[in-house]
Amino acid sequence: AQKVTQAQTEISVVEKEDVTLDCVYETRDTTYYLFWYKQPPSGELVFLIRRNSFDEQNEISGRYSWNFQKSTSSFNFTITASQVVDSAVYFCALSELTGGGNKLTFGTGTQLKVEL
Amino acid sequence: DAGITQSPRHKVTETGTPVTLRCHQTENHRYMYWYRQDPGHGLRLIHYSYGVKDTDKGEVSDGYSVSRSKTEDFLLTLESATSSQTSVYFCAINAGGGLADTQYFGPGTRLTVL
Numbered sequence: 001a002q003k004v005t006q007a008q009t010e011i012s013v014v015e016k017e018d019v020t021l022d023c024v025y026e027t028r029d030t031t032y033y034l035f036w037y038k039q040p041p042s043g044e045l046v047f048l049i050r051r052n053s054f055d056e057q058n059e060i061s062g063r064y065s066w067n068f069q070k071s072t073s074s075f076n077f078t079i080t081a082s083q084v085v086d087s088a089v090y091f092c093a094l095s096e097l098t099g100g101g102n103k104l105t106f107g108t109g110t111q112l113k114v115e116l
Numbered sequence: 117d118a119g120i121t122q123s124p125r126h127k128v129t130e131t132g133t134p135v136t137l138r139c140h141q142t143e144n145h146r147y148m149y150w151y152r153q154d155p156g157h158g159l160r161l162i163h164y165s166y167g168v169k170d171t172d173k174g175e176v177s178d179g180y181s182v183s184r185s186k187t188e189d190f191l192l193t194l195e196s197a198t199s200s201q202t203s204v205y206f207c208a209i210n211a212g213g214g215l216a217d218t219q220y221f222g223p224g225t226r227l228t229v230l
Contacts, residue, residue: 004158006158033216035218037221043204043223043224044221044223044224045159045206045221045224047218047219047220050216050218052216091158091159093159095216097214098172099166099172101146101147101164101166101210101214101217102147102210102214102216102217102219103149103161103164103174104159104161104219106158106159106160107158108156108157108158109158
């Protein structure tokens, strides 16, 4: 069975600090995809990024960057120069292909609080 | 905006009553999903659908049933609601259903069972 672990339940930082959210996953599949979603206080789930298992090149998009390491089964997410608007719950998810389309296994989420 | 609506957005009901939640999409996507979100558990898959009248169980399907008679609507029914089903329910759609395809979520329904 697939499993996603987000060991950090809650992180508090002061605005402009960098923060990294950890995600560790377990799967027997050789090809898989990993996702990050953001859930702001308003409650909706917002897709942030998707990465595949055969491309370990790290990616930067504005203040966001992602570090994927297959050797350690980790897919960490870093926010540079955090802002109050980054306060949200962040979920890491792993995709599994079934006969009925893909299914996502989510971690339990990390609550990020960015304070002034 | 992925064109997904959920109704109702909030509902309070009593133990033992039937409840139906509706997910409606305007994008004509084949794949639809129901998740529940609970503190300490993240999101867990209840049921999913890969076409009209084609559905399957997810991780936490006990006590729930689903139906999909039209591409655009996916209904989740609690036949006899229990307090343990108090949760936030999210519907999701997926255009392609492939491993790489992204799931997009509706706004959620907050259900309280007293």
